[in-house]
Amino acid sequence: MEVSTGQNKQKEQDFLVASISQLSISNSTSPQVVAKFHYDSGVAELRFDPESDPNGSLHFDLHTSRLFKLSPFQSVCISEASEMDKEKSYSRGISIQFRNEEESRNFHCAFEQWKTEVVVQESSLPNGTVSSSKSKFDDKIEASSAKMYFHYYGQLLHQQNMMQDYVRTGTYYAAVMENRVDFVGRVVVDVGAGSGILSLFAAQAGARHVYAVEASEMAEYARKLIAGNPSLGQRITVIKGKVEEVELPEKADILISEPMGTLLINERMLESYIIARDRFLVPNGKMFPTIGRIHMAPFSDEYLYMEIANKALFWQQQNYYGVNLAPLQSTAFQGYFSQPVVDAFDPRLLVAPAISHVIDFTSTKEEELYEIDIPLKFVSSVGTRVHGLACWFDVLFNGSTVQRWLSTAPGAPTTHWYQLRCVLSQPIYVMPGQEIVGRLHMVSHKAQSYTLHLTLSAKMWGPGAEQGGILQTSSGKLDLKEPYYRMSQPQAYPLPQDQQPHQLLQTQDIQIQPLDEEGSDLMQQTLQDSGAELHSL
Numbered sequence: 258m259e260v261s262t263g264q265n266k267q268k269e270q271d272f273l274v275a276s277i278s279q280l281s282i283s284n285s286t287s288p289q290v291v292a293k294f295h296y297d298s299g300v301a302e303l304r305f306d307p308e309s310d311p312n313g314s315l316h317f318d319l320h321t322s323r324l325f326k327l328s329p330f331q332s333v334c335i336s337e338a339s340e341m342d343k344e345k346s347y348s349r350g351i352s353i354q355f356r357n358e359e360e361s362r363n364f365h366c367a368f369e370q371w372k373t374e375v376v377v378q379e380s381s382l383p384n385g386t387v388s389s390s391k392s393k394f395d396d397k398i399e400a401s402s403a404k405m406y407f408h409y410y411g412q413l414l415h416q417q418n419m420m421q422d423y424v425r426t427g428t429y430y431a432a433v434m435e436n437r438v439d440f441v442g443r444v445v446v447d448v449g450a451g452s453g454i455l456s457l458f459a460a461q462a463g464a465r466h467v468y469a470v471e472a473s474e475m476a477e478y479a480r481k482l483i484a485g486n487p488s489l490g491q492r493i494t495v496i497k498g499k500v501e502e503v504e505l506p507e508k509a510d511i512l513i514s515e516p517m518g519t520l521l522i523n524e525r526m527l528e529s530y531i532i533a534r535d536r537f538l539v540p541n542g543k544m545f546p547t548i549g550r551i552h553m554a555p556f557s558d559e560y561l562y563m564e565i566a567n568k569a570l571f572w573q574q575q576n577y578y579g580v581n582l583a584p585l586q587s588t589a590f591q592g593y594f595s596q597p598v599v600d601a602f603d604p605r606l607l608v609a610p611a612i613s614h615v616i617d618f619t620s621t622k623e624e625e626l627y628e629i630d631i632p633l634k635f636v637s638s639v640g641t642r643v644h645g646l647a648c649w650f651d652v653l654f655n656g657s658t659v660q661r662w663l664s665t666a667p668g669a670p671t672t673h674w675y676q677l678r679c680v681l682s683q684p685i686y687v688m689p690g691q692e693i694v695g696r697l698h699m700v701s702h703k704a705q706s707y708t709l710h711l712t713l714s715a716k717m718w719g720p721g722a723e724q725g726g727i728l729q730t731s732s733g734k735l736d737l738k739e740p741y742y743r744m745s746q747p748q749a750y751p752l753p754q755d756q757q758p759h760q761l762l763q764t765q766d767i768q769i770q771p772l773d774e775e776g777s778d779l780m781q782q783t784l785q786d787s788g789a790e791l792h793s794l
Contacts, residue, residue, distance in 0.1 A: 269293060269294065269295050269296070270293070270294040270367055270371070271291055271292070271293045271294075272291070272292040272293075272294075272360065272363070272364050272367065273289065273290075273291055273292075273356075273360075274289070274290050274291075274292050274305075274353055274354065274355055274356070274360070274364070275289060275290075275354045275355060275356045276289065276290060276353075276354045277290050277305050277307075277315070277351045277352065277353050277354070278351060278352045278354075289307075289308050290305050290306065290307050290308065291305075291306045291308065292304070292305055292353070292364065293305075293306060294319075294367060294368075294371050296371075300318075301318070301319040301320070301371060302316050302317065302318060302319060303316075303317040303319055303322060303334070303368070303371075304316050304317075305317075305351065315351065317334060317336050318336065319371055319372055321336055321337035322334060322335065322336050322337070323335050323337070323504050323506075324365060324368045325494055325496065325505075325506060326361070326365065326494055326495070327352075327494055328490075328491050329358040329361060329484060329490075330354060330355045330356075330357070330358060330361055331352060331353065331354055331355070331361075332352075332353045332355070332361065332364070332365070333350055333351070333352050333353070333506060334350060334351050334353060335349070335350035335504075335506055336349055336350065337504075350506065392499060392501040392502045393501045393532065394499050394501040394502070394529070397525070397528070397701075397703065398525070398703055398704075398705055399703040399704060402703065402704045402705050403705070406524065406705055407472055407473040407474070408473070408474075410451060410473045410475055411473035411474035411475045412475075413452075413475075413478060416451055416452045416475060416478075418673060419451070419515075419673060420452065420454060422672050422673040424663070424669075424670045424671075424672045425515070425663065425672055425673065426454070428654075428661060428662075428663040429455060429458065429513075429515070429545075429654075429663075430458055431659075431661055432545060432654035432656060432659070432661040432663075433455075433458045433459060433461075433462045433513070433545070434458070434461070434462055435656060435658055435659040435661065436462075436654070436656025436657055436658045436659055437462045437463055437658075438656075438657050438658055439462075439511055439543050439545075439656055439657050439658075440459055440462035440463050440464045440511065441462065441463035441464075442463065442464075442465050443464055443465060443510035443511055444464070444465055444466050444467075444468075444507055444508065444509050444510050444511075445459040445464045445466070445467045445468070445509060445510070445511050445512070445513060446467075446468045446470060446505065446509040446511075446512050446513075446533060446537050446538075447459065447467060447468065447469040447470065447512075447513050447514065448470055448500055448512055448513070448514035448516065448529060448530050448533045449470070449471060449472070449500070449514055449515070449516060449526060449529065449530075450469035450470060450471040450475075450476075450479055450495070451471060451473075451475050451479070451515070452475060452478060452479055452482060453469050453471075453478075453479035453480075453482050453483050453493070453495065454482075455513050455514070455515065456469040456479070456483065456493050456495075456513075457482075457483065457486060457489050457493070458513075459511075459513055460489040460490075460492050460493055461489060464492060464511075465492065466492050466493070466494065466507075467492060467493045467494070468493075468494050468496055468505055468509070469483070469493055469494065469495045469496065470496050470498065470499075470500050470503055470533075471495065471496075471497060472497065472498055472499045472500075476495055476496075476497035477497075479495050480495045483495060499529070500529050500532055500533040500536070500537075501529065501532055505537055508537060508538065508539045508542075509537045509538050509539065509542060510538075510539055510542050510543065511538075511542055511543040511544070511545065512530070512533055512534060512537070512538055512542065512543070512544045512545065513545045514526075514530050514533070514545075514546075516529065516530040517546075517549065517650065517652060517674065518674075519597075519599060519674060519675075519677055519737065519740065520551065520597075520648055520650065520677050520707075520737060521549050521551050521616070521650035521652075522551075522626065522629070522699065522701075522707060522737075523705075523706050523707065523737050523738075524705050524706065525626070525701060525705045525706065527549075527616070527618070527626055528623050528626050530544075530618060531618065531621060531622070531623045531626070532623060534618070534619070535623075543655075543656075543657075544618050544619055545654045545656075546618065546652035546653060546654050546663070547617075547618060547619060547652075547653050547654060547655035548615060548616065548617045548618060548619075548652065548653045548655070549615075549616045549618065549650060549651070549652045549653075550613045550614065550615050550616070550650060550651050550652075550653075551613065551614045551616075551631070551648060551649075551650050552611045552612070552613050552648065552649050552650065552651070552666065553611060553612055553613075553614070553631070553633065553646055553647065553648050553697065554607045554608070554609055554610065554611035554612070554635065554646070554647050555607070555608050555609050555635055555637070555643045555645070555646055555647070555687075555693055555713065556602070556606045556607050556608060556643070556644060556645060556646070556647040556678060557606060557608050557639075557641040557642055557643055557644055557684075558602065558606050558644055558678075559642070559644070561598065561602075561644065561678070561680065561743075562644045562680060562684065565593050565594060565598075565680055565741075566590070566593075566682075568589075568593045569586060569589045569590040569593055571589075572585050572586035572589040572590075573586050590682065591682060593741075594680055594681070594682040594733060594735075595733070595734060595735050595736055595739075596735065596736070596739055596740055596741040597677050597678065597679050597680075597709065597735050597736075597737060597740045597741070598677065598678045598679075598680060598740065598741050598743050599675050599676070599677055599740045599741065599742050599743060599744060600675055600676065600678075600742075600743035600744045601667065601671045601675050601676060601744070602647065602667050602676060602678065603667065603668075604666075604667040604668040606647070606667075607647060607667070608635075608637050608638060608639050608641055608643060608687070609635035609636055609637050609638055609693065610635070610636075610638075612633065612634070612635065614629070614631045626701065627700075627701045628698075628699070628700050628701065629698075629699040629707075630696070630697075630698050630699075631696070631697040631698075631699075632694075632695075632696055633646070633693070633694060633695040633696060633697060633713065634692070634693070634694050634695075635692070635693040635694075636690060636691070636692055636693070637687040637688065637689060637690065637691045637692075637693055638689060639687075639689055640687065640688045640689050641686075641687065642684040642685070642686055642687075643681075643684055643685050643686075643687055643693065643713060643715075644680055644681060644684045645678055645679045645680040645681045645684075645711070645713070645733075646678070646679045646695075646697065646711055646713065647667070647676060647677070647678045647679075648676065648677045648678070648679070649664075649665045649666050649667060649674075649676040649677070650665055650674075651663060651664040651665060651666065675744055677740070679697075679709060679711045679733065679735050680733075681711070681713065681731045681732070681733050682731075682733060683731040684731065685713060685714070685715045685729045685730070685731050686715065686729065687715050688718055690718060691715055691716065691718040692715075692716040692718065693713060693714070693715060693716070694713075694714050694716055695711070695712045695713040695714055696710070696711075696712050697709065697710070697711055698710040698711075699737075702738075704738050705738070706736070706737045706738035707737045707738075708734065708735070708736055708737070709734070709735040709736070709737055710732070710733075710734055711732060711733050711734075711735065712730065712731070712732040713730070713731055713732075714727045714728075714729065714730040714731075715727070715728045715729045715730075716728065
């Protein structure tokens with residue numbers, strides 16, 4: 258098909274379809290129809306001309322029309338009417354029946370090609386640029402990050418990694434199947450459907466129809482997987498696009514999604530989940546998952562601290578092939594501590610009970626996720642060095658029948674999310690019963706992640722502690738986008754299981770081994786210059 262958009266040029270492309278029927282008229286089905294893509298004098302149309310009734314032609318403006326696949330042989334075309342109360346309404350729609358799957362596929366390809374190569378091109382401005390409104394996603398996320406993100410999730414090996422997380426997949430399956438009453442006869446939207454596995458779960462639970470929205474190339478694999486399960490696939494429509502941009506022919510009774518990243522919020526997909534709620538969910542509709550919680554507690558892990566600090570020893574060398582690397586040592590030291598550590602750790606490394614920050618997906622506003630500020634307050638149960646803040650999350654599927662939690666906590670079965678620890682370059686010292694206060698301030702950025710600002714302080718303890726003075730403060734700035742994927746399993750401790758935590762954490766006297774005497778002095782100086790503040794009474 259030639260798609261030149263010369264002002265006076267006419268273009269056409271014809272398809273023969275088995276039949277069409279108007280959605281608003283029951284049992285009104287035409288005989289065999291010619292579907293014709295037509296461009297003339299600046300107007301691009303899709304025409305349906307019944308062979309038996311030349312006067313019964315239906316015209317759809319390609320500017321305002323949407324095409325959705327309902328099954329391998331059936332699609333629906335809807336025409337947008339106007340905008341009222343910021344929600345789109347539709348003037349009419351038709352159901353299209355194809356003679357075979359290949360003709361259906363070719364028709365859909367032609368529809369997309371005409372919209373992109375004709376409708377978009379004809380909106381070119383005089384200087385040759387294309388006028389296109391950016392979606393909310395495009396406004397928030399830089400193009401390079403989005404390209405890498407969708408490329409990553411468009412690969413089957415990464416989908417397999419998530420599907421083989423049996424804690425994750427098994428919990429989703431149980432949450433859906435145990436709450437069939439929420440799915441039977443309902444319309445479901447799968448937000449960021451990936452392989453389509455959650456859409457298939459929803460169909461198994463009795464959903465009337467599932468719209469699987471996926472922006473990456475994984476949408477094509479999802480179509481193939483769903484087509485290979487025809488008893489379920491006939492009730493699933495895969496729609497390739499971002500939830501911020503696509504249009505659906507009906508509202509959803511329930512949303513299902515797996516929007517969680519590291520620390521719950523990484524990748525910023527929670528915002529897309531909230532946008533899908535505002536755009537597609539009926540009032541009081543269900544969301545699976547329903548709420549998320551970020552859990553935080555201070556930890557002591559001398560071995561991890563030494564591992565990170567020792568990485569910078571390379572830059573202490575003053576004769577590296579005749580080159581002095583020391584000028585970069587302090588920068589490298591801080592750089593290693595700017596990486597959150599992703600791994601699984603023994604919960605006995607925690608030095609105080611955890612606190613939680615709750616995000617209710619049913620009511621949280623998208624803008625509230627741009628910046629999250631969490632005050633921290635703990636009471637140490639042991640005397641030790643605190644090396645930073647450990648974090649993990651869980652989500653609740655608040656079904657009508659069963660409430661089920663998916664947890665990534667230390668000590669629970671390990672998931673592909675593991676846990677996350679923010680390690681401070683300068684530890685703080687605490688005694689049993691001493692109060693630890695601080696702040697975790699998380700600011701989103703356009704690389705689909707967050708900058709973490711962490712401050713921990715040890716307050717006065719003992720007589721006069723009620724005056725609230727600060728003995729020692731340490732802070733750090735970390736980039737959630739660039740973690741250190743340590744991902745080790747929790748170390749096996751040789752001591753008995755009933756050993757008290759404070760007996761496990763007596764490692765603060767272990768020294769970092771320098772390369773030489775000069776390196777030892779330089780490391781000590783680095784620790785002093787690492788940004789910690791020591792307040793004396």
